Amino acid sequence: MAHKGMAFGIFLAPFHRLGENPTLAMSRDMELIEWLDWLGYDEVWVGEHHSAGWELIASPEIFIAAAAERTRHIRLGSGVTSLPYHHPFLVAQRFVQLDHMTRGRTMLGCGPGALVSDAYMMGIEPVTQRPRMDEALDAIMLLLKCEEPVTLKTDWFELRQARLHLAPYTEPHFPIAVASVMTPSGVIAAGRHGLGVLSLGAGVPGGPEALANQWKIGEETAAKHGKTMDRKNWKLVVNVHVAEDDEEAMRQVKRAERHETVTYFEETLGRPPGRSDDPLTEGVKMGTTLVGSVETVVKGIEKLWELSNGGFGGLLFRAHNWANRQETLHSYELFARYVMPRFQGTADGPRNSNEWARGNRKTIFSPNVEAIRRAYTDAGREIPADFLQRASGSRDIEGTTTTP
Structure with missing residues (x-):
C-alpha cells in the first residue's frame, strides 16, 4: 500500500463520565498527552465544550499552552474551536501567540459548535452557526495573510482596519483544519480555503462509505476557488482500542462503551437508540470502530484507506475512557509499537x-x-x-x- 508516513494522534473532546473528579480527569488527559509524546504520536486535537457534563475542557488554548510545556515533539491543536462563539480577530491572535510559544507546534481546528446546549446558553440559534463559522473563517484567513488591514462587517462581528500584532511563527501560517461530520458544510468550508479536514463522521454508521464523496465535494469546491486540497491534511477520527487479541479488547471496553453511548449520546444529547442489540460489535464490522488485536486494527485502517478512494493523511483516536487507565495506556503503546510502523515504514529497514x-x-x-x-x-x-x-x-x- 502507498500510505507510508501516515500521521497518528488523538481527538481529545474529552469524554469523562459523571461522578468522576473533574480535576483529576483533566490531569489524566494531560498525562495521556505526555505519554503519546513519548510514544511518538504526531498530534493531539483538544476540544471546546461548555455544557452537558461529559466534555470538560472549555478552552483548548489554555490546555494547549500547558501541554506544550510538558511535551517535546507532538503537535497541539484545537479540536475544535467553535468559531461562532468567538470574535475571529481574537481567535487569530490567540493561535498566532500559541504558534510562537510552541515554536510551530500549534494547529487550529475550526467548527460551528458541536453541542447545541452551548449555543443555547449564549443565545445563538443553531441555524446561524454554520454561516457564522464560514464568516469567521473568511476573516481569520484574511488576517493571517498579514497583508492589507482588514475591514469587514457582518451581523455579528466587525473588523475595522484590523491587522495582527504578530505574523504567524509558521510560514505561511499554522495548519488549519475544518471539522466534518454528516453534512457537506465542513468539506465545503475547507475547500474554499484549501484547508485540512477532520472527518469525525468516519466514526458513525455510514461514515466510512461516505468518505470518498465528501472529499470529492471538497476538491470540487477548492477548484472553484482556485485552491487545492491535499490528502495529507485529511484526518479521520474513529474509535480505537488495541489489546493482545480481539476477545480481550472487546472485554476491556464493552461495559463502558455502553454506558457512554446510552447515558450521554442517547439520554443526554437525544440521539436515537442504536439499531443493533450489540452496537459495539456492529461498529467493528462496519469499520467505524477499530477494537481488537493489532492485526484486526491494521485491517480496519486498510479498509478505511480503500473506502477513501485515494488515501488520507492521518488517523485520530476518538479519545475515550472505555477501558481502565492501565488498559488504555497499554492500547496506545501497542498501537505505537506494532500498528504505526505498518503505515509509516519505520520497521521496513530492520x-x-x-x-x-x-x-x-x-x-x-x-x-x-x-x-x-x-x-x-x-x-x-x-x-x-x-x-x-x-x-x-x-x-x-x-x-x-x-x-x-
Missing part, C-alpha cells in the same frame, strides 16, 4: 536488513569460523573443541553438530 542477512547467511557468516580459528592459532593457543557451538557462521559449516 526487516529488510534481516532478510538480507538471513538470505546470504552462508556467504556472509561462514568465513567467520576460519577467522576465529586463525585468531587462536595466531595467538599460539589451542583451538577449543567446542568453539563451533558458539561461533556465528558455524551452522553452515559441513560436518558441524550443534547441541539442542
